[in-house]
Structure formats: structure tokens, C-alpha cells
Amino acid sequence: MTIGQKIRELREEAQMLQRELAYKLEVGDAYLSKIERNQKNLKKEHLKTISKLFKYSYEELETLWLANKVYDLIKDEKKAIDVLKVAEQEIKYRKTI
Numbered sequence: 001m002t003i004g005q006k007i008r009e010l011r012e013e014a015q016m017l018q019r020e021l022a023y024k025l026e027v028g029d030a031y032l033s034k035i036e037r038n039q040k041n042l043k044k045e046h047l048k049t050i051s052k053l054f055k056y057s058y059e060e061l062e063t064l065w066l067a068n069k070v071y072d073l074i075k076d077e078k079k080a081i082d083v084l085k086v087a088e089q090e091i092k093y094r095k096t097i
Contacts, residue, residue: 003064008036010054025049041068 001009011021022032025046034040047065051058070087074080 001064002038003042003061003068004036004038006061006064007042007050010050010056011036014054021053024053038068041072 007021011018018032018036019029022029025032027035027046031040035042042065044062044065047058047061050056051061070084074083077083
């Protein structure tokens with residue numbers, strides 16, 4: 001699931017219109033629509049608002065948000081999966097030092 005899909009799911013479960021959430025996030029309706037369709041990126045500061053508004057884990061939203069950023073960075077690379085594996089090893093290594 002992407003961050004955009006999760007936002008849409010949370011919004012729909014709360015029976016909130018797009019324009020209502022857009023207003024609360026201080027973004028345009030069209031921009032929120034593009035976020036939900038993964039055509040635009042959400043700003044990190046919006047995660048706290050969404051978390052509080054829908055009583056949903058900030059950490060889970062942040063994980064989806066970061067995954068989206070990583071995906072955008074490597075999506076067109078032939079070695080994307082290999083890059084992720086190396087990055088995972090790098091993270092584990094750096095946490096031990």
C-alpha cells in the first residue's frame with residue numbers, strides 16, 4: 001500500500017470528502033487528489049495532522065511516506081532491488097557502529 005492509498009482509505013473510512021481533508025491540510029483539492037493517486041508527494045509535516053485527525057499511527061504513515069520517497073528515487077533503475085538490499089545492509093551496519 002502506498003501513502004496515497006492509505007490517506008484515501010483513512011479519509012473514506014471517516015466519510016470525509018476530499019475537499020474537507022484538503023482544507024485541513026491547507027492544500028488544494030486537486031493537489032490532494034494527486035497525492036491519493038500517487039502523482040504528487042505529501043509533505044512530511046502533513047503526517048502529524050493526518051495521524052491526529054484519523055487517530056492512526058504516525059510511525060506507520062511515516063514508513064509509507066519514506067517508502068514512497070525511496071521508490072521515487074530508484075523506480076527507473078534497473079538494479080532497484082539490488083540497491084534496496086545494499087541499502088538495508090548499510091543501515092544495519094551503521095547501526096552497529
